[in-house]
Amino acid sequence: MECMLQPLRNPSSPQAKELAVSALGAIATAAQASLLPYFPTIMEHLREFLVTGHEDLQPVRIQSLETLGALARAVGEPMRPLAEECCQLGLGLCDQVDDPDLRRCTYSLFAALSGLMGEALAPYLPQITTFMLLSLRSTEGIVPQYDSSSSFLLFDDESDGEEEEELMDEDEEEEDDSEISGYSVENAFFDEKEDTCAALGEISVNSSVAFLPYMESVFEEVFKLLECPHLNVRKAAHEALGQFCCALHKACQSCPSEPSTAALQATLAQVVPSYMQAVYRERERQVVMAVLEALTGVLRSCGTLILQPPGRLAELCNMLKAVLQRKTACQDTEEEEEEEDQAEYDAMLLEYAGEAIPALAAAAGGDAFAPFFAGFLPLLLCKTKQGCTVAEKSFAVGTLAECIQGLGAASAQFVSRLLPVLLSATREADPEVRSNAIFGLGVLAEHGGRPAQEHFSKLVGLLLPLLARERHDRVHDNICGALARLLMASPTRKPEPQVLAALLHALPLKEDLEEWVTVGHLFGFLYQSTPDQVVDVAPELLRICSLIQADDKIPPDTKAALLMLLTFLAKQHTDSFHSALGSLPGDKAQELQAILGLT
Known part of the structure; x- marks a missing residue:
């Protein structure tokens, strides 16, 4: 850190200062809370650059804004007391300095601060949104091109495949236009619009209800940018529209009102069709990927609301099937393109x-989605065959597993078609394919009802030996999750002692920490159904508790469920509990006794 701070403390060139400030932002992003000891010193230097009037330090000032945003995201709460000061600094700079790069970095700072301030950003939103609306509407940087020849300049873009559109003012007199052959736009102003969209989306979600008065005007301007010839602006506009939907849904949840609900429904009625149109017609893959990702986020946030118009579920399923069948405009392979790039983009x-298919299943509900899943199934199963690539197999098996979760009990009707595919995939060499397959077997056991229960002994016979020999951490963790699901789905409601002992011995999880939620459910299941059966595994439970209690990556509910089991053992099986406690190091044993209130 001293090396980075040196050019800021001592006389050095503006370029050296700019590089040092940039490096501090990168370090903050990587170091997070570890940066706290240096935070006051860094802030002191950044303040100095932000208020400077020296023209040669303008790049340093812009970089300082960017680094300040990175600090706000990395440091978190310790930055909160300075949030209002940073807002005022940013607004002052927007008012005083006419520079597109400065504005976009300031907007990104506002977005970062919104994560700290939430609705407390409200007093600054009138000014913030005013500046941002001006940036969205601005035609600054659009330069008319005069040319006596028949050729003409269009929007300058880094993408060769960009749509060609002339920006011509229809209200101008024809004779005024006669010598204007087209327009070029400086990329700095496109970058400004892109970052404005990104910032507005984030601010809308974080400030929630406070953003509602500005939603209509902001939405209108962002929606217009879906026609922008610059692909990054279109991409950012689509992403922002999805965030507006999520922000409105969040506001409806926290502060229900008829106007908010009506606004959400009206917004979804515009955004979802625009997403479908983009998936079918947009020629840039990066934009379509952004649309699909945004759609998935809206599905997860808004749920069934997105499917309210009759036929919308079928429309979305047909759209996603078109992607799987490579029938969209961006998958048209007639254009010249490197085969390797094309394959990579298609896989992405x-x-x-x-990701969107299981999100759609969860939003629609298993019974409503099941007929559509039957249509997806052949398209996914054909990507699990022997001749398919590892990427295709991983994608297909992972999607099938996630869909089973979304289908819930409705997945029972598909057990006979899914089980052989998942079992076969557990024998793949690639660990990601194996991991996805084992996760799929677990959720199929959990949700597949009687058709799945008929195969429980086969599944246990597969998973227990795998658990003993698997060396890949993620696969190992998914085996633990699958065994936990099998134990909870057992028709006898009594876990097999051998399976339970093997599972607990394999804990703690190492890589796929999301499966701690499943393990926590198992602890709760054991406490509610057969707490007396855990006496024999008390040493393992105490060992696990001693390892995870101080780990903040473990869900609190998982820790609480385990503590309930141990409290039961301490009270109802005192001798066994204290005997097991003796297997722990002295300090760990005392710590657990204190947590359980036994000292």
């Missing part, structure tokens, strides 16, 4: 569609 597109 499939992954984004694969």
